Amino acid sequence: xxxxxxxxxxxxxxxxxxxxxxxxxxxxxxxxxxxxxxxxxxxxxxxxxxxxxxxxxxxxxxxxxxxxxxxxxxxxxxxxxxxxxxxxxxxxxxxxxxxxxxxxxxxxxxxxxxxxxxxxxxxxxxxxxxxxxxxxxxxxxxxxxxxxxxxxxxxxxxxxxxxxxxxxxxxxxxxxxxxxxxxxxxxxxxxxxxxxxxxxxxxxxxxxxxxxxxxxxxxxxxxxxxxxxxxxxxxxxxxxxxxxxxxxxxxxxxxxxxxxxxxxxxxxxxxxxxxxxxxxxxxxxxxxxxxxxxxxxxxxxxxxxxxxxxxxxxxxxxxxxxxxxxxxxxxxxxxxxxxxxxxxxxxxxxxxxxxxxxxxxxxxxxxx
Numbered sequence: 086x087x088x089x090x091x092x093x094x095x096x097x098x099x100x101x102x103x104x105x106x107x108x109x110x111x112x113x114x115x116x117x118x119x120x121x122x123x124x125x126x127x128x129x130x131x132x133x134x135x136x137x138x139x140x141x142x143x144x145x146x147x148x149x150x151x152x153x154x155x156x157x158x159x160x161x162x163x164x165x166x167x168x169x170x171x172x173x174x175x176x177x178x179x180x181x182x183x184x185x186x187x188x189x190x191x192x193x194x195x196x197x198x199x200x201x202x203x204x205x206x207x208x209x210x211x212x213x214x215x216x217x218x219x220x221x222x223x224x225x226x227x228x229x230x231x232x233x234x235x236x237x238x239x240x241x242x243x244x245x246x247x248x249x250x251x252x253x254x255x256x257x258x259x260x261x262x263x264x265x266x267x268x269x270x271x272x273x274x275x276x277x278x279x280x281x282x283x284x285x286x287x288x289x290x291x292x293x294x295x296x297x298x299x300x301x302x303x304x305x306x307x308x309x310x311x312x313x314x315x316x317x318x319x320x321x322x323x324x325x326x327x328x329x330x331x332x333x334x335x336x337x338x339x340x341x342x343x344x345x346x347x348x349x350x351x352x353x354x355x356x357x358x359x360x361x362x363x364x365x366x367x368x369x370x371x372x373x374x375x376x377x378x379x380x381x382x383x384x385x386x387x388x389x390x391x392x393x394x395x396x397x398x399x400x401x402x403x404x405x406x407x408x409x410x411x412x413x414x415x416x417x418x419x420x421x422x423x424x425x426x427x428x429x430x431x432x433x434x435x436x437x438x439x440x441x442x443x444x445x446x447x448x449x450x451x452x453x
Contacts, residue, residue, distance in 0.1 A: 086371060087112060089146030089168070091133055091160075093122035095408040095417065096152035096347050099355070101125020103363035109371070114142050121408045134160045143168040150325060150370050154180045154345055155227055171275075171324035171370040176345045179321070183225045183256045183342070190340045193320055195313045197340040198332075203255035209243050212257035219260040222246045224253050234292070236260075261339060263332035267301060268350040269310035270362055272326045272378070273318040274369040280378040281311040282358060285350045287330075293415065295443075296435060297350045297386040299357065302428065309338050317343060326351070326366040349388070349417070356404050356422045357384025382424050383431040387438055389419040396442045397421060403438060 086109050090097050093115035101122050104111045111126035114135075120128060131138035134157045143149060143164040150171055151161075158181070161174045179185045190197045201212040203222065212220060218240070224233035235246040237257075266289065270282040283300030284307045301307060314329050328348035332339045351362040360368075360376025368375050389397060392412045397405055397419070404422040412418060421438060425431035 086110070086148075087146045088367065088370065089114070089142040089149040090122070090152055091115075091142070091149065091156050092152035093117065093120035093128050094152060095121045095410070095419075097122035098125055098408060099352075099361075099363045099406075100150075100152060100347065100367065103361060103367055107364065107367060109367065112142060112146055114138055121410060124409070133157060136163060139164050140167075148370050150366070151177075152346055169370075172327070172345045173322060173324065176321040176323055176327070180343055180345045181226055183223055184254070186342060187256070189317075189320075193313075193316045195316065195340045196338060198261045199259035201257045203257050206243075206247050206251065209237075209247055209257065213237065213240065213243060216257060216259045221258045221260060222250055223256050223258065224250060225256050226254070261332045261334060263334045263339070265333050266330065266341075267306065267310065267333055267338075268297075268328050268330045268348065269307075269314045270326060270328045270348060270351045270354075271311070271314035271318055272362065272365040272369050272375060273323050274375055275324050275372040277319075278375050279315060279318055280360075280365060280375045281314060282351060282354060282362065282378045283307065283380045284310055285353070287350050291415075293388070293390060293417075294349050295388055295390070296439070297353055298428075298431065298435065299353055299384050300380050306333065306336075306338060313338070313340065324372075325369050326362050350386075352406070352420050353384035353386040353422055353424075354378075355406075357381055357424045382426055383428045385423045385425075385431050385435040387421045387435060387443060388417055389421065389443070390417060391415060393418050394442055400438070400442070402434060 088111050090113045093113035098121040101111045113122050113128045115128055116132050129138050148169045158174050158178050161170050179189050184202050187200045199216050219238045222235045235249050237246050266287045268285050273279045285297045285299040286301050288296040326347045328344045330341045347362050347366050354361040359379045365375050391414050407419045410418050423434045
């Protein structure tokens, strides 16, 4: 069995490691020179929408998947008739457009904050009147890690937002003064079997995920989140891993966005779950029985952004994952995972690492 993976970044690398453990070969498509996943298999160094490269990948693999959501849908449609492609293109299409994504949540009665489509300057005025201020203006496509966003705090910011982002389709979202952020990761295979991972609590800075901790000791939230993920998986006839990111406000969940792929907030599953999200994604696309998604204690994950300090390599009480990428400000270069017997011990260790390795001055509180 050979799996073709579009994208050869760190997610592709972790999929490649899981494939090796399963005795499965991977082949990748990525235009980058020496991408992280190159250590896990052959890389076709061509653009993601290169028809010849896609045809070669399809002809030499038994199933195709992808590691990021900005894969051109048309590119997948070129090969979908030649080889199975998972997750399905319909899911990718919805995730690529924030307006389509919000409408999908509405269709499935998944709670979310108010939103408005923005096509012109007048729509911004109307959105401010209906949603109130503050509100967040986002590009409908291709935004990630906080990119393509503008927070409108007062009426004078409307012109600034339009001048900054107004050359593309936009969406206005109601500002949510949330208590904290969570994500729920689920996986479904082609036979329809589903596994849901424990809820993760996430901390972001400048739009980039910094820390994830799981499981969250909040049964009602966890059950609701699992129900929403199951609805998405079933509705989309989904195959693979899907991550739903949500805000928690006054004990209720509000959907923010979903990712049709393995997800940064699930990196803790490599050491902290019975079966990692990466292994289960591969099992799903190969239509193998899914592994248990149960946690192995209390896990924490710290992203390493911009550089990997020497102190990270000296840790003896944690697991370091180095993606082998060239350091650059704002770039995810690796992550550290800890697994403890209790939430208190886990959070103490995460706080210690945050201070000594990433120089963070505010360690996370215990998840409750």
